[in-house]
Amino acid sequence: MTPPAVSTPEAPTRADQKTAATTSGDTTAAGTEGFETGTRGGEQKHIWEQIALGLFIGIPFLAVLAAVPVAWGGFLGWRDIVIAIVFYTISGHGISIGFHRYFTHKSFKPNRPLKYALAIAGSLAVEGPVVRWVADHRKHHKFSDRDGDPHSPWKYGTSLGALAKGLLHAHIGWLFDPEQTPQRQYAPDLLKDKDVVKVSRMFPYLVLVSLFLPAVIGGLWSWSIEGALTAFFWASLVRIALLHHVTWSINSICHAIGTRPFKSRDRSGNVWWLAILSQGESWHNLHHSDPTCARHGVLRGQLDTSARTIWFFEKMGWVSDVRWPVKERLEARRVSAGA
Template sequence: MSDVAALGRPEAGETAGAAVATVRERTTRASQVVTLLAVVIPPVGLVVAGAGLWGVALSWVDVALFLLLYVLTGLGTTVGYHRLFTHRSFETTKTVRAAFAILGSMTIQGPVTQWVTDHRKHHALSDQEGDPHSPHAGFAPNAWGALKGFFHAHMGWLFHLKGMERGEHYGKDLYADRLIRRIDRLYFAWVVLTFALPFAVGYLAGGRSWQLGLQALVWGGLIRIFAYQHATFSVNSICHMFGRRSYRSRDESRNNWIVAALTFGEGWHNNHHAFPASARHGLDRFQVDIAWWTIRGLEKLGLAWNVRLPSDGQRARRRLSEA
């Protein structure tokens, strides 16, 4: 059985009677405060700054570009990079595959093959030695170790471990895919596009004003990328430290609704680690999963098929507590 195929099956080494580490009934107050500071305050600060700059260095064009590109490129990562290319949760046409690969590249989180191989290694060794962005493995079980682990998982790993897993071990299927390799070779063209597009719209909407073009580039390019990247980074850090566990998995993955809201459903991370190949992460009631709605919409249009979901029986066997 290949490494890729194994990702779609129950976590290796687990049995019905396996012990589950660090399971609590609810998130502690301290955890809630940390989550608030790390996830909620930056967007609130962005809104406050925007209000102060309204009419001076921010317009409706900038807001529309920020939101539209945040959603489109974010879905490129969540639906494309993650659920389609990494876990093969569904199948689709070459055109849709190319669209998601390009949109994902426009978040500047690396080419498709690099992102996927890193993430597959994360699942193979989740929260164990060798996991590229675990906040737990290799860090002392004290406050200072937790702080260092949080920073490493959030963004520290990007500076010395990102892109180390290349080749066939975790990405043979994608390295054999001519379409994906071609899109990867044009990665820097997509990086240019992610900035050029908002500049062009701002420039034209502002009556061919390069100043308004630059303003749109800042909000629809730089700030949008900053905001989405840190939302994504929070899946690696916050969702392995703070939140609830509803299903049995062999790691410390957690469900965090705030991160889920910012990442179109990726914050239902414990659900995902319990059922890695599932196209749906928001498995329980009230767990909003916009990426899943996107896949479901494609399926209804005949553009997605072989959509993989856990059965009710599988969910019942792995459930720890009510969501």
Template sequence: MSGVGATAVLPGYDGTSPFPGADDHPPIGAAQLWVTAAIAVVPFAALLAGAWLAWGNGVSPADLILAAIFYAVTGLGVTVGFHRLLTHGSFAARPWLRVALAIAGSMSFEGNVIDWVAAHRRHHAFTDRPGDPHSPYRYGTGPRGQLRGLAHAHLGWLFRGEEIPAERYAPDLLADPATVRVARAFPLLSVASLALPFLAGWIISGELYGGFTAFIWAGLVRVALLQHVTWSVNSLCHVIGTRPFTTRRHDRSTNLWPLALLSFGESWHNGHHSEPTCARHGLDRRQIDLSAGLIRGFELLGWATDVRWPDEDRVRRRRRTEMPDPRHERHGSV
């Protein structure tokens, strides 16, 4: 993983106990609290409005098509742009494509591109160990601790005031003027992410009501679905699923096939943590990875170069022959 050096396991951490200071919650500023709450809660609340609108009337085909288009554009902006390109350097992209992917990902309402990359690089540097910003094992591996940990990994970590310095985890992005401009434009891009579905619905239907329903389904509901799929990779994909490949010590990342389509291949999370810089996360046959397919298309068009595709020998060496205790696992690297 680019931008992060090797990190040592905190002395004394046994892989099952709560993280030291797990219940310490740095204060979060009032403005950040309200903004985070609005980003996380308002799209989910729109599901209720959508259900009420659909009661007895259904959802128009135009709204569903617009929702699918915006879900794909913004979702692939996150998976291909934020994650595989900017966080891990799985391929090199033409400058205009790099910016376009960063803009598309910024319209997902998951934070500005630099903060997103910094948080994810820290996650890889400390996966499921003290220092991981969203490990579901923060409160230990007992039943109560696991439930608290899942809530923390899915959403709760966003409401903590812990700083993740971009100067340490994303200095390459801070040094890129184009990426800095996209990061600063995050509020405007968030507005555009909701305004464009409204305008498209209004134009297609010829009525303001058509714009309103598109705003609900292709705007807010689409954002809510994408957010929770992304957050499920943070939470569920470290607790539920299979672990066919070796990873770093204490890393419990899993492959969770039911999320493969909605996450555009991100839920092959164990494969990703085994080979973080690989452009394809689904390392086995018949593992659908739409993000890798898009990168392949970019490569064929000459828009992407230096793509890091899976190496069969490395994949074979990293495949498990048994299921080791994750407390003592020391395989793999970032």
């Protein structure tokens, strides 16, 4: 991640954060440094974290490149497809519903078991622990497509070359930035939540679960080593890589192209062909126009499986205070026909 040049208020020093936390009464933030271990990420990314990140991005991506010849060779069965779809659906909605719409934007209030389930499901996407993910995304919204945004494709300018460089940065380059978003500043509420911190501490173990549980299921289902290996390839490596790049495409593609029917202070757009794979996250223009709205695909024909799942949770009595779209609020944000 090439850090954007921001002033002290956007990138405070550790001493500044301690002082601010103390004066604001945030004893969790101002206390010991243990929260950094608890959330698996301090304010500087260590070299071993950079190496691990490269491996967790590179190895699944190589699996995607090998997917066609592997499938052509007969090493793809219906069991692999079923396991991959199930794990993609669970981990993908863990990101879209849990990490994004709940933990970042508080679009609804879940009961405690569902809160745990969403935090664990999102961690299975292997996109980082929940507190780190939320801090980065909240900073993105604060500075969206402006100086200070961790992953804007417009970081280097608007020329074709600058946009190409910016798209690479927004999609994947920003992940390698050694400068980390201050968790005390952007996610103090999560640092005070013992349940969330507990799941963040579990992140390395949940990564192992995400990687090897599909293989265990595939092996037991087929009662063979080959079944375990093919499930690991498709439902672990390929599934993780696909979900990674779909999520990162919201940062890059959905801030470079797409329709913009709603007013927003950035360049967020709706990209319809990403809607199913992103669980409705690619209806990105409305999200940046009304970030706390629990439904992103608010117009006719805009499929949003995350919103439908939240609706199901509400009907089951597992969530409350859902911030559904309000007609008057939407109309006030619509771009006029003559604009």
